[in-house]
């Protein structure tokens with residue numbers, strides 16, 4: 001089965017995906033990230049490149065992501081691309097990923113792509129307030145992605161917020177399940193992992 005987790009930047013998608021993998025077992029569940037499928041900046045449409053917009057669906061190599069999900073579902077290994085957030089370039093190296101009974105894919109824009117949505121057996125949206133997401137993003141991007149506070153705030157106002165409003169938030173309507181920020185995560189993980197394990201037993 002293929003599970004999708006969407007939600008705004010900093011909503012908690014990676015955290016939920018990691019907890020589900022730990023609960024279901026790494027031998028049964030593999031988690032892919034939409035972030036691995038960013039197009040190299042040199043191949044982005046000029047308008048997106050010029051404005052430093054990394055939150056538009058055209059930034060993502062959805063055809064490759066769909067192709068690799070289909071291959072994994074069919075039991076084949078795939079070479080997952082590697083993306084460098086510091087330079088915005090796709091690295092020449094890839095990570096070989098083998099097939100697992102449960103494939104989880106998470107990313108801000110995965111519910112915006114019709115062919116990808118079609119592949120998802122379960123669609124989960126993590127719904128976290130904008131102010132909480134911005135605070136988390138400031139902390140993450142300044143600590144882990146080498147950004148200054150000023151650049152995080154500028155990017156948020158110029159592209160992250162408007163693209164969230166235009167693409168990410170409206171895609172919530174495609175979700176089977178919406179997890180509010182205040183949800184009891186332990187309970188959510190227990191319920192979901194129990195269901196997932198029963199489906200792939």
Ligand SMILES: Nc1ncnc2c1ncn2[C@@H]1O[C@H](COP(=O)(O)OP(=O)(O)O)[C@@H](O)[C@H]1O
Pocket residue numbers: 007008009010011012013014015016136140181185
């Ligand atoms: N439920 C939560 N409560 C508190 N902090 C959280 C929660 N979920 C995520 N975080 C923290 O917020 C930050 C962003 O979470 P992450 O899962 O990476 O978000 P996303 O993948 O949606 O961008 C991380 O530092 C993470 O530890």
Ligand SMILES: O=c1ccn([C@@H]2O[C@H](COP(=O)(O)O)[C@@H](O)[C@H]2O)c(=O)[nH]1
Pocket residue numbers: 008009010035038054055084085086088107108160
């Ligand atoms: O080169 C890049 C590519 C992406 N981003 C930002 O990443 C987030 C999506 O990642 P999350 O882990 O879901 O937060 C997106 O909002 C882009 O703005 C970037 O800054 N640079």
